[in-house]
Amino acid sequence: MSGKVVLVTGHQLYDEARALLDANGIDIVYSEERIDSAELAAIAAQHRVDGIIVRQGVIDDTVMAASDRLVVLSRHGVGVDLIDLEAATRRGLPVLKATGANASSAAEHTIGLIYALIKDFFALDRSVRQGHWGKHGHIGREIAGLRLGLIGCGAIGSIVARTATRLGMQVQVFDPATAVPDGIGRTSSLDELLTTSEVVSLHCPLTAQNMHMMNADTLWRMPRGAFLINTARGGLVEEDALIAGLQSGHLGGAALDCYAQEPPPQHHPLWQMSNVILTPHIAGAGRSGMKAMAMTSVKNVLDTFAGHPLRREVLANPAVVGGPLVSPAIKFE
The missing domain is CATH 3.40.50.720 (NAD(P)-binding Rossmann-like Domain)
Incomplete structure (x- = not known):
C-alpha cells in the first residue's frame, strides 16, 4: 500500500x-x-x-x-x-x-435535548440567574407518557426508541424501509405520526426528495404545543416555517443541532427564541x-x-x- x-x-x-x-x-x-x-x-x-x-x-x-x-x-x-x-x-x-x-452519542444527545426542552431546563436556569425564584409559578411537564414520534429508525433512531421507551414515553416510528425494535409501534404514514405525536424527532438522512419535509404543511399537522427535535440534517426543516410555527404558538418549542446554513447567520431569529435550544451540530461528537x-x-x-x-x-x-x-x-x- x-x-x-x-x-x-x-x-x-x-x-x-x-x-x-x-x-x-x-x-x-x-x-x-x-x-x-x-x-x-x-x-x-x-x-x-x-x-x-x-x-x-x-x-x-x-x-x-x-x-x-x-x-x-x-x-x-x-x-x-x-x-x-x-x-x-x-x-x-x-x-x-x-x-x-457515533450512533450512541447522537442518540444520547437527542434524549438530552428532549429532556432539556420538555423540562424547561435552560429557561429555568436563565430565570434563576436573573434573580427570579419562580418555584411557585412554574408547573413542569413529565416525560413519561408523552407520545414520541421518530422519523427514521436506523442505528440512531433505534437507540432513541429503546431509551425513550424505558423512560416511559409512548414511542412510534415512521420508517417504511427499516425494521423497528420489538415493542415499538410503527405508523402507516408520515401524516399519522405527525398528527398523533407530542414530540417529533428526525433521524433520517437528507436527500433531494425529502428536503424541507418539515414545512408549513407538515409542521401544522402536529398537535398544538408539540415539540420538534432535529439532530439529523438542517435541510430537513424549512426554517421560516418552523419560526412561524414557534412565533404563532402552534409549536411549543424546538431543539436543533443542525441548520440550513452552518453556522447560522448572526441575528438569526431562532437565536432570540426562549423556547428553542440550539447546539452546534455536535450530536455525534462524543x-x-x-x-x-x-x-x-x-x-x-x-x-x-x-x-x-x-x-x-x-x-x-x-x-x-x-x-x-x-x-x-x-x-x-
Whole structure:
C-alpha cells in the first residue's frame, strides 16, 4: 500500500486513526476547514490522492475528477448529502459510511435535548440567574407518557426508541424501509405520526426528495404545543416555517443541532427564541463516537486499497457494484 495518499477534508484526524494510516504507509494531506470544492479539487490534483476521507466540504464531480488515482470516498460519519452519489457511481467510486460509529452519542444527545426542552431546563436556569425564584409559578411537564414520534429508525433512531421507551414515553416510528425494535409501534404514514405525536424527532438522512419535509404543511399537522427535535440534517426543516410555527404558538418549542446554513447567520431569529435550544451540530461528537468514526473511515479506505469486498451496510451507492442507486423519497439511516 505504500506510496498512496489520502486527503482528509479537515484539519485533523483522531490520533489512533492517523497512526493506522501511518502504519500502512499511507501519506495524509489535510485541507483547511470550510473549503470549497474548487480548492479541494486543487489539493486532490496536486497530491494525486488515492482516497478522500470526507469530514466536511462538498465533494462534487470536480473533486472526483481531479485525481486520476482516486478509488474511494470514505465518510467520517454517516450523512452523505454533501457527496454527489451519482457522479461517484458513474466514476466507479464507492462511497463508504461509518455506519453506526457515533450512533450512541447522537442518540444520547437527542434524549438530552428532549429532556432539556420538555423540562424547561435552560429557561429555568436563565430565570434563576436573573434573580427570579419562580418555584411557585412554574408547573413542569413529565416525560413519561408523552407520545414520541421518530422519523427514521436506523442505528440512531433505534437507540432513541429503546431509551425513550424505558423512560416511559409512548414511542412510534415512521420508517417504511427499516425494521423497528420489538415493542415499538410503527405508523402507516408520515401524516399519522405527525398528527398523533407530542414530540417529533428526525433521524433520517437528507436527500433531494425529502428536503424541507418539515414545512408549513407538515409542521401544522402536529398537535398544538408539540415539540420538534432535529439532530439529523438542517435541510430537513424549512426554517421560516418552523419560526412561524414557534412565533404563532402552534409549536411549543424546538431543539436543533443542525441548520440550513452552518453556522447560522448572526441575528438569526431562532437565536432570540426562549423556547428553542440550539447546539452546534455536535450530536455525534462524543469522544467514543469521534474515535469510532475516524477509525471506521480509515478502515474503509484500507479495505478498499486492499481489494476487500465492499460491505453493503457501509456502501452508500450500491449501484457502483451493480445494485440500485439509493435515492428513494425517504431513505433512512
